[in-house]
Amino acid sequence: MISFVQPTRVLLDPLEGTRIAVEARRWLWPLLLLVACVSASGVAFALRWNAAPAVVRQLQSAGGLERMTESELSEEIQNASRKALVAGVAKGVLLMPLLTLVLAVGLWACAWLLDRPAPFARLWSAAALALLPIALYHLIFTLCALAQPSLSEAQVQDLVPSSLAVLRDLGPKVARAARAVDFFNLWSAGLLGLGFSAATGMSRGRALVLFALLYVALAGVVFVGLPGMAAAKAGGAA
Template sequence: MPEGERRTSLRDLHHMTSLVQPARVFIDPLDGTRAAVEARRWVWPLLILALCVSASGTFFSLRWDATPDVIRQLQSSGQLMGLSEADLLEKIETESRKALVGGIAKGVLLMPLMALLLACILWLASWLFDRPAPFERLLSAAALALLPIALYHLIFTLCVAAQHSITVARVGNLVPSNLGVVLQGLSPKMQRVASAVDFFNLWSTGLLGLGFSAATGMSRGRGLLLALALYAMYAGVFLIGLPGQGGAQ
């Protein structure tokens, strides 16, 4: 084989490996996560995450019937009285456009920044536990851990695409992945607690612990415990505490 063709074949094989190796975490989380972290595979996981989240935001904005949600918001703020039909239609159109731009921005900007922030938190944890690791490995662990979130958004995209129209109230029931959707009759506070027990979030947490273990050499058990502690703090602040402060008592 000529030298040029051989290099091309090796390059193609490398690109295929870069894509397939992170996908192993779905079928072989123990060895797949370790191999992907050691190989520092973070580019494809981030691209997949950005694509799936952007797709879910885009399809939601295209299927979202903003009228009832905008009217409800205007009624609660007292701005609906005296509002002309033209102004109401303009507000509905503006909210639809904001949903589209926000959905794309969440995938393209927010999710990569979240992965970077998560990697920084892992770096801090590795320093505290005296388990230094290359930052690229920690970034790979963070990006791989977010793949279940990408899968959720892919499923959500398919479900939204099958709808003729959708409202914000129906979004939470479209992919029933947490106990807050399954359990009925809970108080608002317990509803938020139950919603924190989410299948995709816990799956992501497990991969984060395995990835941190692979990056630092910490035992898998301690890595999983650390990831669970981080998720408990995240859920306590962002899924339970802040929504409650916002008036959802």
């Protein structure tokens, strides 16, 4: 029971809870919670997703809709729903442990560059604990999705309004930047800094500043740079 309660204490008491959990190398329960919550959100989306508009749009762009019978179209929609279900479970079971590993390796690289050696088990624990806010987001998403009669792809991003993107009438560039200011992502970045501090002995203040800067750089690439390039490419192609 202590093994379960101690990591989840991180969400309520991040300063001491993170330090204690990292030193005790508590990573199993946080990772299991992450896998379970992300898988559950994927299943909830698949169960409530109205796949028909997306399937019809895809078939129209491929030019195959006119040759399909109603039963064939219905089968395509059912197959799309099944694929979404499998992809949702795979996201939790496969992608989340891989993401944890990538974060742990990133922490190890930071520790090596800053000459702050630390046992990899502690860095792995810090990475797993830092993803607890993401698990909480997916748990909330699961409950919200199951409460809906149906879901479209456009509704997914705003189903749990956790970023400044909820503000309306923003230009495309500002909207992409606003999406980076996300409560759960910032919470996770803060826990990553606290975990790094607990694992390496770096002061909490320096670690928090370091990971705040790293988050800004990463968010600039993921939320602003790459979508902007994709939009410019699409506009050029049009």
